[in-house]
Amino acid sequence: MAEAGEKETPEQFEKRFSTLVIHGFVSLSTSLGIQSGLFEALIKLKDEERTVKEIADTAGLKERYVKEWLGVMVAADIVDINPETEKYSLPPHRIPFFQSGSSVSDLGAVLTALPIFGGVYQKLLDCLKKDGPRGLSYSEYTDFHSMMSRFSSRWVLNHMVQDFIPSMPQIEEQMKSGIRILDLGCGRGSASLVFAESYPNSTVVGLDFSQEAINYGKERAKEKGLTNVEFVCEDAACISEDWNNTIDYIYTNDVIHDLAHADKILLALNRILKPDGVFSMIDPDCNTKHSENASNDYRSRLYTMSLFHCLPISLFFEGSVGLGTCWGREKATEFLKDAGFRVDSITKPVGSSQAHYMCTKKVK
CATH class of the missing domain: 1.10.10.10 (Winged helix-like DNA-binding domain superfamily/Winged helix DNA-binding domain)
Known part of the structure; x- marks a missing residue:
């Protein structure tokens, strides 16, 4: 070069x-x-x-x-x-790089996305055409939740309660005492289960729109004998007003950029969060402008994953904001502020290449 x-x-x-x-x-x-x-x-x-x-x-x-x-x-x-x-x-x-849940790397899990993306290649070509479909249904991506579970489990198992939660002492103490936690876009529930096991005095709700993923989480909770976690299959944009001001801590990981109506969902999250609650949004760490992501191999991978999955599943829905994986710090901050959040800090969690947006409600 x-x-x-x-x-x-x-x-x-x-x-x-x-x-x-x-x-x-x-x-x-x-x-x-x-x-x-x-x-x-x-x-x-x-x-x-x-x-x-x-x-x-x-x-x-x-x-x-x-x-x-x-x-x-x-x-x-x-x-x-x-x-x-x-x-x-x-x-x-070399062995740890190919072991599921290894503390070394999640690269092996990332590679398993390739055949999934290959399966939608021709349909994505159609989406690119001006007269083609808006996007692709989530159901087009076979075994995607399994891949994402493998991808996220390494960090969740090795860093969630060891490093991430302790980086927010006030939240850690509350979790130990007992609070209500929402794991939005929980997938197969790896984070929800870790929260429930590690903080038995707290109540955890794992919410996702995939019934397959929710059923998997329920089975795992049953196997572990956990009674302080429940899994709910629901569209986050339709969360009942009964939830208003009832959640102490909201956690999302690699979720918000996928959502067709992320603006509406962020408003809903602000609505259900207690006035003194905290919202942790973990999302890919990049910049909004392409020029600021140039010559960056890691971000080229993120853009590819966005092109083949995150963007088409978002654009499938009418009125989608079409964020894509690399919506970046600037746009993410703008969306959070528009939804009524104050972004208190943007940091990189230990063991992760993601960005953690720690947010609280704006004081009116």
Whole structure:
């Protein structure tokens, strides 16, 4: 890549573009390895060298396909091979990156989004056309809640009560004493369950519009014997007025930017929050202007996820504000203020690349 201020040459761009294309193909194969159980098999076999047959048999897969997949992994320096024995191994330092809920990284979970996005590729092409559909229904994205649960669980399990809540001492003390908590857009309920387990004196409500996700959360709560958490399937924009001024703490993570009518929902959240309550909005950390996100690999990933999921599910609904994943700090702050919130701080939670907007109600 050219140095800052220098003009990029065609050769430099070709090299950079070639690397980008190669990484795209390798990412797809890596995702296949995660979802097929191949990495799980390699981990189960530990770091000892194994034959193709041993790996295939452990994973319960066809040997010939496994051999081809291993070719990708060896060429990409993800799986090691002994040139004398032609046996394979996954080195110990790489293992945590492919373990669900690992404290190391959530990159493996992110990769599993690729086949989901591939499944809507042709339909997204139609959405781009001027006379095409507005967007895509959430139902078009098979197994999306499962992917998001894998993606968010690492941070929730390793940082929620260890770092995040303690960063707000006043909220932590209230949770220990007993308050009413709303986990908006709870998905399969990983955060709701952690709240309920960690703060038994508090009451937790997990709210999501996906019945599949809500049913999953209910089952997990039942398995854990938790009686201080309930899961509700409802559109947040339609929260009853009976909820007005009843919630002490509202938590959302990777939710608000997906909402078609985020402006109305933020108004509803302000309405149900107690006058002295706190609203934690965790959302991707970026800037609103494209020019301020330039030459940023992480944000290019966010824009891709937005293009293939967040934006089309939002635009599917008439009158959508169409925020997209990268609506950015500037627009997010504007929306929060318009909904009656005061943004007290914007910080990065420990272990996360997201932004935490800690908000309270404006004093009238």
